[in-house]
Amino acid sequence: MVMRKKGKCGSKGLNLASLSGKGADDVLSTDLLAFIRSSLRSVWSLELLLLLRRQAPRAMGVEEMARELRGTETLVSKCAPQLEAAGLIASEQGFYRFAPASPALQELCALLEIEYRERPVAVVDAIVSTPNDRLTSFADAFRFKEKDE
Structure with missing residues (x-):
């Protein structure tokens, strides 16, 4: 049984690690955690990567991927180039296929699939807790500067 901490459970205040008792840092290997944080910007990207991995070596079009993921073509069109840039x-x-750029990436993708199946909360937590440079820059714009700065 999952116990929740008292307090707000809205999208802004929800910490997935608090639901499982352990954070991604405590559950996932250092290599996998680094891979997730450097290669996956969203859970949609994760789902797209795993879809293409399951379909390998077959290539899929944007429309078909969107249908399989129950997402939109716009979403898939945004995620696919990010995964391609990451060498995955x-x-x-106009068709995409699973094609890791190295054996190490191939192994990390296999491990990612296993961990996501066995510990989905830890994997999702690793993705959503990744610092976002644009968000950090935006937040920094509202920081009060000290008199010496």
């Missing part, structure tokens, strides 16, 4: 998938004439 390849594009060929």
